[in-house]
Amino acid sequence: MIQNSALKKIMNFDKEFIMELFLDDNVSNINRCVVAAANVMSENNENISCINEVIMKENVNQFLTIESKELVKNTQNLHSRNNFYENVVAKYTEELYVSKFKMKKTTVKALIDHLQEYMKPCSSVIPLDKKVHIFLWLLTSDSSFSAVAELFGLHKSSVSYIFHEFATLLSEQKYHFINWPSLEEQHVTRIKVNSRYGFPNCVGFINACRLKIKPKNTRKEKSDIMLLQAVCDETLMFFDIHIGEVGNTHKNRVYRESQLAHEIKNFIDFDNHILGNSEYKLRKNLITPFTSDNSLTSEELKFNEIHRKACTYIDHAFEILKDRFKKLDSIDINKPEAINSLICAACVLHNFVLLHEGSSYLKKEAVINDDGVTINPSIVKSAEDKRQFLCHYINYMDSS
Template sequence: MRASRQTRARRRLTLLNREVLIFCRYRRTKHFRMKRDSFSQLCETLRSWLTRKNTKYRAAVPRIVTNLEYRSIAQLFGVGLSTCCQITQEVITAINVVVRPKYIKHPSSAEFREIVQGFRDRWRFPQVGGCIDGTHIKIRAPSNNSADYYNRKGDYSIILQGVVDHKLRFWDINVGCPGKVHDARVYALSSLCKRGNGGVDVPVLLLGDLAYPLSTWLIKPYQEGPGVTPDQLNFNSKLSSCCMAVERAYGRLKGRFCCLLKSNETHITFISQIVSACCVLHNFCEVHNKEYMDREVEEAEGGDEEGQQQGPQQQHMIRDALRRYFSALQKLVFSI
């Protein structure tokens, strides 16, 4: 009698775990970007969704880790080319539907208190709930509106905007804006901006670079040049050091998932889902893995500068208060 669909799915899960078990420690972390117990936990999380789909979902891992061609992955796992494509799409969808709500979410009040304390302890910057920045994900030139995706570095790309905490984990992402769009515009179109401007859900400060608009809850550096004061330069230095958190997070993300480093050949309609899944798995690894096993990719893109806002708005008063705080702190250190 032919085995039931559920029985065949259970057999595949058993085979998957057996394959992971026989990997040595180096090969396992190299190919799956996580330790055995973490990978097993991920399998269990996805089990209910993917057993229903009858999916050999281990085949999707090399695609997002290395950007390996579908044909090579199909040969590696003994499945057809079309089946490999289907499996990858099902796994990516499952990660975004099942795992993302748990691992990328707006922090609770208690979690924000922990984040604020973490930034204060590590970078001595008060009242910070996250650092925001964008990064470009290279893509093949789309057949439609390709000029919109051509960025200032001469590549076709989409933009990932992320907010990270003191542990280099994303708690907000926005994926998919064409590469030509300025960081400030990406931010303005995001749900994060709408929540912040509506006066809800953002009880602490975010830190960003000069590309972002200064607001009562998003603080950026002073424009440097003629007239800049030593206090302002000191403030800029402190803010820049703190914002290394988001640059390091992107470095670790791309170090883990090399598909984000190469020009992605996937259809434009699905690339955003892949990027989102990579961010989810990055957080999963940061939560469950005790050490980072891959090299970080240096992130030094930097945003284009926007015109400076003028006038005694409240946002300028908040930034000036922070500047005075660091100035007083510096004087206190030198007086000891």
């Protein structure tokens, strides 16, 4: 068998030498066979090279054709994404719209009209209504900035800017929509709560919900926790909020750090109070249930039962807030001021939606014209005295 190395050497011989091989009678037949085989191999190599060139050209043409089709397809997709809001979102049915944005079209229209007055003049080519819907899309879902940017045909940085712009803008609207109720409004709450649950002189309910913050360190398994403290009335509207620091999960400590703790006496008359669970410290204007290592009396148990039922208002308010704004389930923002703006903006929108739509949780009930009881501060001097007085009153009214 002829070795490749031998063939290469033969193929490199000049033409004159090859001619002598075939003309000289002294040259052996075996050498002539070797040269003939070399010529055949050379011709085959030339043919193979020619075929390879043809195949390569064909592959290049096919590749260019595929690339051209992909370019057209991607251009069409980009055009479709750029018009996603105009061609898809704007044409949602009312049912689909409410399912996605957790509020009616008329409510969002009112929000856009309201924000229009506070928008700073800018050169943005993105219309206000589109920006509001991008912000709401992020707030009402767990979608990332990248996913929403892809969907709306924008750069991730643009979507991030829109989100933080509107979170900041809405958080600045806090005192337009989150205010302590007037004396007249407190009076209405007293009547309605007493009429429904038989708990007198109650003007609000306080609690704090836990919010998860994704850690900056991706190797950290557990999320950080922060508390959102809020006070609501019987309409589930927040009229006071306070955002605790990350890692502070003690409700009473968060309360002490809030502005409410220092001003509650200015907001609520001695007769009145808000209700909070046993994680709060009992105060004259913040009534908590009885807790004891020993067994409670039947009167105290009755008080606790009515107290617990009345406090479901704030629990439902938090449920609505977190169900509507899924972004609060796991906040993927690192800067503390940005986190606070997001949470505050969600609370503002919570009130805004209730103002325009009300709540399906609230039922229309007949209101008994009973404004509660007058408490004499010369007799009832401490927080413990006040809770005991209320306990006796509730049991007396329940048995009568």
